Amino acid sequence: MFSLDLQPVNLVQLLEELVPIWSTPQHAIQVQAPDELIITADRDRIQQVLENLLSNATTYADSDTSVQVVIAQEQRVDAS
Numbered sequence: 001m002f003s004l005d006l007q008p009v010n011l012v013q014l015l016e017e018l019v020p021i022w023s024t025p026q027h028a029i030q031v032q033a034p035d036e037l038i039i040t041a042d043r044d045r046i047q048q049v050l051e052n053l054l055s056n057a058t059t060y061a062d063s064d065t066s067v068q069v070v071i072a073q074e075q076r077v078d079a080s
Contacts, residue, residue: 004042011037012071015050019069022054026063029054033071 012033023029039046057067 004045006040006042008038009041009043009046011039011041011046014043014047015069015071018047018050018054022051022058023067024058027058027061027065027067029058029067029069031069031071033069034073037071037073 012031013036015031015033019029019031054067054069061067
C-alpha cells in the first residue's frame with residue numbers, strides 16, 4: 001500500500017542539501033530561491049522527486065552547462 005507521511009518540509013533547505021550531491025564540474029547547479037519555503041509534503045517522496053530532476057538535468061544537459069533551479073511561491077486564486 002502506498003502511504004504518505006505528510007509533515008512541514010522546508011523545500012529550499014532540502015534542495016540545498018541535495019545540490020552538492022548532484023552538482024559536478026561539468027554541470028554546476030545554481031539555485032534561485034527564497035530563504036525558506038515551507039510546504040506540507042512527505043519529505044522522502046519530495047526528496048526522491050528532487051533527486052530525479054537533478055539527476056536528469058545533470059545527465060542530459062550539454063557538457064559544461066549549468067543547471068538552474070528556481071523555487072518560487074505563487075498565490076493560488078480560487079475560481080469560485
